[in-house]
Amino acid sequence: MARTSLERVCFPVVLLGAWELVGRTVGGLLFPPFTATLASLASRIWDGSLVEAFLTSNAALAIGYAAALAVGMPLGIMMGRSRLADSLAGPYLQVMMVSPVIALVPVVLIVLGLSLSARATIVFLFSLPHFTFNVRAGMRSIDPALVEMCESFGARRLFLWTRVLLPGAMPGILAGVWNSIGRAISGMIVAELTIVSAGLGRLIRTSVDGFDASALFAVTLVLAAEGIGLTYAARTLAHRLMPYRSEAI
Amino acid sequence: MGRAAGGLRGLVIRNSAPVASVVAVAVAWEILGRSLYLMGLPALSTVLAATWRLGVQGDLIVLGDSLRHLAIGVGIALIAGLATGALLVISKRLELLLLPYINAAMALPMVAFVPIFILVFGFRSGPRIATIVAFSYFVVVINTFAGARAVDPELLEMAESMGSSRLRTFISIRVPASLPLVMQGIALGIGRGIIGMVTGEYLVATAGIGGLLLTLAQNYRLPELYGGVLVVMVLAVVVYLALCRVEARITSWSMGSAR
Numbered sequence: 248m249a250r251t252s253l254e255r256v257c258f259p260v261v262l263l264g265a266w267e268l269v270g271r272t273v274g275g276l277l278f279p280p281f282t283a284t285l286a287s288l289a290s291r292i293w294d295g296s297l298v299e300a301f302l303t304s305n306a307a308l309a310i311g312y313a314a315a316l317a318v319g320m321p322l323g324i325m326m327g328r329s330r331l332a333d334s335l336a337g338p339y340l341q342v343m344m345v346s347p348v349i350a351l352v353p354v355v356l357i358v359l360g361l362s363l364s365a366r367a368t369i370v371f372l373f374s375l376p377h378f379t380f381n382v383r384a385g386m387r388s389i390d391p392a393l394v395e396m397c398e399s400f401g402a403r404r405l406f407l408w409t410r411v412l413l414p415g416a417m418p419g420i421l422a423g424v425w426n427s428i429g430r431a432i433s434g435m436i437v438a439e440l441t442i443v444s445a446g447l448g449r450l451i452r453t454s455v456d457g458f459d460a461s462a463l464f465a466v467t468l469v470l471a472a473e474g475i476g477l478t479y480a481a482r483t484l485a486h487r488l489m490p491y492r493s494e495a496i
Numbered sequence: 497m498g499r500a501a502g503g504l505r506g507l508v509i510r511n512s513a514p515v516a517s518v519v520a521v522a523v524a525w526e527i528l529g530r531s532l533y534l535m536g537l538p539a540l541s542t543v544l545a546a547t548w549r550l551g552v553q554g555d556l557i558v559l560g561d562s563l564r565h566l567a568i569g570v571g572i573a574l575i576a577g578l579a580t581g582a583l584l585v586i587s588k589r590l591e592l593l594l595l596p597y598i599n600a601a602m603a604l605p606m607v608a609f610v611p612i613f614i615l616v617f618g619f620r621s622g623p624r625i626a627t628i629v630a631f632s633y634f635v636v637v638i639n640t641f642a643g644a645r646a647v648d649p650e651l652l653e654m655a656e657s658m659g660s661s662r663l664r665t666f667i668s669i670r671v672p673a674s675l676p677l678v679m680q681g682i683a684l685g686i687g688r689g690i691i692g693m694v695t696g697e698y699l700v701a702t703a704g705i706g707g708l709l710l711t712l713a714q715n716y717r718l719p720e721l722y723g724g725v726l727v728v729m730v731l732a733v734v735v736y737l738a739l740c741r742v743e744a745r746i747t748s749w750s751m752g753s754a755r
Contacts, residue, residue: 336517338518354536354725358536440607440610441698455611474603
């Protein structure tokens with residue numbers, strides 16, 4: 248056991264070492280070593296360009312994702328509670344789940360132009376289906392016998408919602424957050440790379456055009472860290488809020 | 497008899513709401529499109545006519561190019577993903593080392609890596625295939641691993657105590673028990689591969705069906721653009737439904753043989 252834990256500690260070091268080695272030997276202009284990427288990252292943070300681009304990008308993420316939560320929450324709850332709502336909205340949700348939402352990007356471009364609202368809309372479209380689906384599943388996972396018992400003991404609606412339905416659906420809702428936040432970030436980048444040159448996407452474009460590989464790797468590193476960081480933050484929050492349901496999460 | 501009728505009525509009720517909802521949206525789309533064309537929403541009939549034109553004029557031939565890349569990319573991702581999943585099952589050590597990274601990779605915004613693929617693999621098919629592989633590989637690994645984990649240990653123990661050989665146990669117990677999740681992983685992998693396909697066509701080279709969509713958008717040919725989007729979505733849904741059927745076939749067979 249001690250050996251495997253030592254291996255687990257050493258493995259990332261080995262990976263970074265391999266990255267460094269490949270970058271220094273065969274990488275040339277196109278594949279920079281780890282240290283060069285870090286240096287580029289530090290200089291871009293220092294001169295403020297990366298921070299500014301990060302904030303610009305994340306404005307669209309925040310608006311679009313907040314909208315997805317605001318729409319997906321009631322929609323998922325309704326679909327989970329009412330059979331009629333489920334069969335009315337179900338076909339669209341299913342199509343959105345299995346088809347590439349990215350195909351809609353040019354349509355959003357034409358309708359909304361090169362604007363913040365276009366970027367936020369793409370974030371919204373990318374994250375809404377998976378969030379809604381998980382909220383619906385969370386609602387469905389509630390034991391109907393529990394609801395029935397509440398009703399037969401004359402529980403008020405408010406009580407039913409605050410004590411049974413919402414806590415019961417909470418694991419699904421939080422799973423929805425960490426299943427959709429990575430997609431929201433993807434939507435943010437897709438928007439900035441394909442249509443609206445802004446924020447981190449613009450930084451990526453200028454680095455590719457200028458063959459500045461270490462800058463490109465630095466921006467990608469930031470995006471990867473944001474995706475993993477936000478996903479794991481949502482997960483940790485879920486475990487904190489509901490230690491009693493940790494196996495369900 | 498009564499029960500059958502009730503079942504039939506239930507079936508009609510269950511299916512009538514979705515159908516009504518789809519029809520209502522189609523009608524609303526047609527009416528809105530006819531009255532508000534300037535807002536960027538052509539009527540449904542215009543879109544369908546434009547889709548027909550796209551097909552007749554041969555614009556949709558680019559789908560062949562898209563699907564060829566998809567087949568290569570998904571093929572690589574499936575083979576590599578199944579192999580990696582199997583390795584993780586065989587070796588506990590590899591599992592401890594690699595699984596945290598593979599789980600973390602699921603949270604990565606893969607789109608962000610496409611510019612790196614362009615830099616490393618050039619501007620042609622290379623980065624497009626790499627994008628498809630990156631999108632679909634990890635979900636196949638995770639589902640293969642989870643599938644192999646889903647085997648009932650009691651069944652394995654029983655087989656062992658009855659003197660079944662390892663190969664025999666593998667074929668008769670492990671494979672059938674893991675098939676549902678593995679098949680699901682393959683379906684998810686292909687679905688993600690389609691997303692990767694369009695992503696690559698947008699970001700790497702204006703080629704394939706994604707390139708057609710971008711060109712239509714740049715020329716402001718809205719009805720054709722909506723038609724192209726419909727084609728992509730229908731393609732994804734059809735592929736998904738076909739995979740569901742295959743999955744149902746295979747797993748029902750495997751359940752039978754496991755019993």
